[in-house]
Amino acid sequence: MEVVRADGRTPNQLRPLACSRNLLHRAHGSARWSQGDTIVLAAVYGPKAGTRKGENPEKASIEVIWKPKTGQTGKAEKEYEMILKRTLQSICLLTVHPNTTTSIILQVVGDDGALLPCAINASCAALVDAGIPLKHLAVAICCGLTEGGYVALDPTKAEEQKMRAFAYLVFPNSSHSVLPKALSAVDEEPGIITSVTHGLMLESHYINCLGHGHAACAKISEFLRKSLQTQFPGDLSKGT
Amino acid sequence: MSSMAMMLEGAAEINRNFSFRGLSALMPLIRMQQSTIFSSLRLQPREDGSSEVQLGETHVMGYVTSQLVQPYRDRPNEGTLAIFTEFSPMADPSFEAGRPGESAIELGRVIDRGLRESRAVDMESLCVVAGKSVWAIRVDLHILDNGGNLIDAANIAALAALLTFRRPECTLGGENGQEVIVHDPEVREPLPLMVHHLPVAVTFAVFGEGNIMVIDPTYKEEAVMGGRMTATLNSNGDVCAVQKAGGEGIMSSVIMQCLRMASVKAADITSKIKNAVDAYNTERALRKVKRHPPSVALEVCVPDVIMKENQVDELSRHEVQNLKDDPERGCSNDGPRIGVETSTTRGKNNVFIGGPSSWDPYSKGISSCFIRSSQDLPGPLNLAKEQEEAKISQNSIESHPGATNTVSSGPVGASVVSQQVNCPKSLKDAVKPKHRKKNKASSSSDMS
Numbered sequence: 001m002e003v004v005r006a007d008g009r010t011p012n013q014l015r016p017l018a019c020s021r022n023l024l025h026r027a028h029g030s031a032r033w034s035q036g037d038t039i040v041l042a043a044v045y046g047p048k049a050g051t052r053k054g055e056n057p058e059k060a061s062i063e064v065i066w067k068p069k070t071g072q073t074g075k076a077e078k079e080y081e082m083i084l085k086r087t088l089q090s091i092c093l094l095t096v097h098p099n100t101t102t103s104i105i106l107q108v109v110g111d112d113g114a115l116l117p118c119a120i121n122a123s124c125a126a127l128v129d130a131g132i133p134l135k136h137l138a139v140a141i142c143c144g145l146t147e148g149g150y151v152a153l154d155p156t157k158a159e160e161q162k163m164r165a166f167a168y169l170v171f172p173n174s175s176h177s178v179l180p181k182a183l184s185a186v187d188e189e190p191g192i193i194t195s196v197t198h199g200l201m202l203e204s205h206y207i208n209c210l211g212h213g214h215a216a217c218a219k220i221s222e223f224l225r226k227s228l229q230t231q232f233p234g235d236l237s238k239g240t
Numbered sequence: 241m242s243s244m245a246m247m248l249e250g251a252a253e254i255n256r257n258f259s260f261r262g263l264s265a266l267m268p269l270i271r272m273q274q275s276t277i278f279s280s281l282r283l284q285p286r287e288d289g290s291s292e293v294q295l296g297e298t299h300v301m302g303y304v305t306s307q308l309v310q311p312y313r314d315r316p317n318e319g320t321l322a323i324f325t326e327f328s329p330m331a332d333p334s335f336e337a338g339r340p341g342e343s344a345i346e347l348g349r350v351i352d353r354g355l356r357e358s359r360a361v362d363m364e365s366l367c368v369v370a371g372k373s374v375w376a377i378r379v380d381l382h383i384l385d386n387g388g389n390l391i392d393a394a395n396i397a398a399l400a401a402l403l404t405f406r407r408p409e410c411t412l413g414g415e416n417g418q419e420v421i422v423h424d425p426e427v428r429e430p431l432p433l434m435v436h437h438l439p440v441a442v443t444f445a446v447f448g449e450g451n452i453m454v455i456d457p458t459y460k461e462e463a464v465m466g467g468r469m470t471a472t473l474n475s476n477g478d479v480c481a482v483q484k485a486g487g488e489g490i491m492s493s494v495i496m497q498c499l500r501m502a503s504v505k506a507a508d509i510t511s512k513i514k515n516a517v518d519a520y521n522t523e524r525a526l527r528k529v530k531r532h533p534p535s536v537a538l539e540v541c542v543p544d545v546i547m548k549e550n551q552v553d554e555l556s557r558h559e560v561q562n563l564k565d566d567p568e569r570g571c572s573n574d575g576p577r578i579g580v581e582t583s584t585t586r587g588k589n590n591v592f593i594g595g596p597s598s599w600d601p602y603s604k605g606i607s608s609c610f611i612r613s614s615q616d617l618p619g620p621l622n623l624a625k626e627q628e629e630a631k632i633s634q635n636s637i638e639s640h641p642g643a644t645n646t647v648s649s650g651p652v653g654a655s656v657v658s659q660q661v662n663c664p665k666s667l668k669d670a671v672k673p674k675h676r677k678k679n680k681a682s683s684s685s686d687m688s
Contacts (some may be wrong), residue, residue, distance in 0.1 A: 024385040025297040026332055041384065043330035065337045067328050070305050070380045105330040105337075107382060109301070110287075 003150055006158065011146075014154040014216060019121075019227040021129040027105075029130025033122035035154060037112035040119045042126035047100035055101075059094040063103045066119075069111060080106075080116060087120055087170055087194045093133040102132055113157040114142035116168045116196065121220070128228055137173035137224060138193055139217040142166055143209040145201050151212045165199025167206065169213040173221045281512055283396060285520040288430070289405035293397040296458065297387025299331075302397035303380045304405040308420065311367070311374040319366025319374040323352045325381045325394065332386040332459075343390075350483050351381070351395050354439040354472035358480035361402060362434035368410055368420050375407055377433070388459035391470050395441040396513060403438075403517045406430035429528075439480040440509045441472045442502035446488040453490075453498055455505070469495070471502040475510040 003011055015036030024030040027043035034040075047060060055061040064081040066073065088104065104123050108115065117140035124138045144155045144166030152159065160166060170193040192210070201209070282294040289304035311318060325348040327335045335341075340348070355361060366375035379401060381394045408430045410422045445457035445465035457465060467487015472480040479499060484490070490498075 024299065024330065026386055027330060030330075041330070043384075045329075045333050048333075065329055067326060067330075067382065070303050070378065103329065105328060107301075107328060107330060107384060 003148060005152060007156060011150050011152045012212065012216070014141075014219070015156075017220065017223050019125055019224065021125055021227075027126075027130075029126045029128070029132070031122050031125035031129055032109075033118055033125060034110070035114060035118050035121075036156065037110050038114055038118045039109040040115070040122040041107045041109055042119070042122035043105045043107075044123070044126045044130035044132065045103045045105075046130050046132065047097045047102050049100060051099055051101055057099045060092065060097045060100045060102060061094075062088050062092060063101055064088070064123075065103065065105045067105065067107045069108045080119065083116065083194060083196060084120060084123060087138060088123060088127070090193055091124070091134050091136060091138045091172070092127070093135055096133045102127075102130075111157065113155045113160045114168075116140070117142045117154075117170070120170055120194075121224070125224065125228070137221065138170050139173055139220045139224060140168060140170040140194075141213045141216045141220065142168050143213045143216075145199075145205050145209065151205070151208055153212060153216050163199065165197060165201035165205070167195055167197040167201075167209050167213070169210065169217070170194035171214055171217040173224065174214075174218045176218050176222075281396070281509065283400055283513060283516040285400055285404040285517060287404075288524075289401055291397050291400035291404065293393050293400065295387070295389060295393040295396070296456070297385060298389060298393045299383075299385035299387070300390070300393045300397040301382045301384060302394070302401035303382075304401045305378050305380070306405070306407045307376050307378070308368065308373045308410075308422070309376040311371065315363075316371040317367040317374070318363040320376045321352075321356055321361055321363070321379070322376065323348050323355070323379045323381065323398065325351075325383070327383050330385070331383045335383075335386070346483075346485065347391050347394055348381075350391055350441065350470055350472070350481065351398055353481045353483075354395065354441060355398070355402075358437070358439050358472075358474070358478070360435055360437055360439050360474075360480075362436060365434045366407075369412065369418065372418070373420050377402075377405075377407075386459055388462050389443050389456050392441050392443050392456065395439075395472070396509065399435075399438050399440070400513055400517060402433055403435060403513070404432075404520055406432055437474040437476060437478075438510050438513060439472045439474050440506040440513075441470050441481075442505045442509075443468060443470045444498050444502075446490060450488045450490045450494065453494060455501065469498065471499055473499070473503050473506040475507045477503050 005011065009015070015038075018034045019031060021029075021031045023032055023041070024043055028046040029044035030042065032039065032041045051057050051061045052063065062085050064084045066077045066081045066084070068077055084104070084106070092102070104126065106119050106123060108119075120138055120140035124134075127134060128137070142154055142160075144152050144160065144163040146152050146159070146163050152163070155163060155166065172191055172193060197206070280294075280296060283291065284293075285291045291302045293300045293302070309320070312320065325340065325344050327340060327344040329335045329337050361377070366377065368374060379398050381397055383390055383394065406425070406429075408422050408425055409428045410420050413419055413421045443456065445454045445461055446452070446467040446469065447454060447465055450466070453469075454461060454465075457468075462468070465487075467484070467490070469482070469484040469487075469490065471482050474480060482499075
């Protein structure tokens with residue numbers, strides 16, 4: 001029996017994704033990622049000389065600034081900044097440009113649930129647009145455990161508020177779509193970069209969420225790969 | 241240096257590609273824009289109370305929100321209006337996060353003065369209970385990209401956002417009639433603000449000892465200018481505010497000429513803002529009438545609407561693919577399912593309306609259905625209907641800049657299938673009970 005959610009999706013359906021890059025003229029890299037009505041605009045200013053006080057000068061450091069749609073920045077925004085910073089630190093090659101700071105600025109354009117995953121996807125695309133060296137891409141998804149007991153992917157804000165528990169999961173970019181089938185037959189353990197959970201869920205539910213999230217992330221990475229590939233091959237990052 | 245005041249005419253389109261060689265030997269200033277005197281203005285209201293403005297390279301977003309608060313003591317029956325400007329570090333590497341710098345504060349104050357002192361927004365209509373509760377309107381302006389002339393762009397964003405903003409309706413109730421009940425936007429239609437006139441800011445940059453005035457400076461021109469003057473006027477020709485903070489001295493005759501030019505420009509911009517807001521309002525009204533998620537495009541004839549809902553339901557149920565599909569569906573399903581927009585062009589605000597439908601109650605199935613995709617379309621939208629061989633016309637339908645369709649017919653991008661709707665079902669479908677509330681947002685599900 002297919003359960004249908006409030007906006008007509010099945011539990012395993014994501015909202016339509018859209019990604020556009022190179023939107024801003026001053027920023028070194030920019031990307032706009034939208035999942036349904038949740039839209040985040042990310043801008044990257046490439047390696048600037050010097051690190052902040054307290055940061056390790058032997059590595060590059062990442063600085064994240066989160067700008068909400070309205071209102072002052074508060075604790076929630078600081079938490080998002082911290083999660084994003086740690087996530088992006090794990091995907092960037094920090095030893096390529098030591099003693100530099102890369103700033104990522106996020107602007108929330110619309111918030112309809114799954115805001116943090118949308119922001120992570122946007123910042124990853126923006127980093128690619130800026131040409132920052134990365135180990136791999138990060139793909140984020142929100143999986144929630146609904147009242148009905150099933151796992152729903154990419155909930156809207158209304159759904160998120162009614163859910164028993166939900167988790168924001170970030171996985172590395174999967175290479176299933178480009179590797180030949182034989183090689184990818186061996187399904188290795190999904191490596192989770194980040195997992196942020198809200199609410200109470202059983203361990204089995206969490207493992208279930210991980211499985212769903214991993215599969216969904218494979219699809220999102222495909223989409224991301226396609227959208228990144230359509231840019232001109234000779235596209236260089238801006239230096240202004 | 242020429243002692244003649246040189247003014248750039250506002251009426252005709254002038255080739256902008258000239259350089260001020262006498263200005264500085266080291267830095268020849270070349271006007272980059274080749275088109276009209278004002279940078280290309282693109283204005284897009286996105287939703288109620290939010291707007292996105294692109295003026296040349298400058299990109300600003302405005303949001304309006306409202307809240308019930310206690311009024312000020314000395315104005316017990318007036319609402320309040322507050323402008324908050326955020327110079328986001330996204331816009332310019334020199335913008336710092338945290339406390340706003342002096343240029344951010346100046347921008348906020350200029351826009352505030354233009355709106356408040358000229359009484360552009362009616363404050364008394366925002367009063368609910370005199371002395372107890374009034375509406376406080378808050379305008380947040382986010383500068384996303386600094387291409388110069390932030391004041392003008394931010395002003396336009398604020399005006400567009402205020403024009404499209406709707407505040408919830410509230411009535412007095414409760415035991416003693418003093419309690420304010422705020423009605424949900426779904427229950428009662430929210431109300432627009434009363435805006436009497438639109439104060440538009442026009443900025444001039446001064447060069448060369450006050451002789452040369454350049455309208456709408458870019459950020460490179462701003463870096464070398466001698467001074468700046470902003471005039472806020474409305475289309476009636478009233479001067480709402482003039483801001484000239486330091487810089488080169490300008491002769492009063494030059495100032496008068498600037499004001500005259502600014503009033504021409506203000507009228508032009510006012511009409512552009514009004515057009516954009518009207519287009520948005522008609523689209524919004526269409527949305528409200530048909531009670532659809534804005535994703536489904538609707539034909540103009542109303543009786544078809546009910547049919548279409550069911551057809552879309554059916555189609556979407558058949559067509560909608562689970563994202564966990566087996567991979568051998570092939571790339572025909574893969575690409576179109578998720579749209580990729582890689583262009584930087586802003587949304588073409590097409591409201592694509594499908595062709596005329598033919599009434600054929602006995603035709604087999606739905607040979608075509610038009611789906612206009614937008615952000616909140618449920619499930620994967622861009623469906624390549626392999627089984628339907630109907631006309632496929634690929635349009636770039638972007639109701640918002642972030643829409644899920646590509647422009648070209650490239651294989652990678654999404655292909656939007658726009659097809660005509662036949663209304664093959666009989667009228668009984670029109671009265672079919674809408675148990676399958678599949679493709680409706682929760683708002684419209686109370687229709688059945």
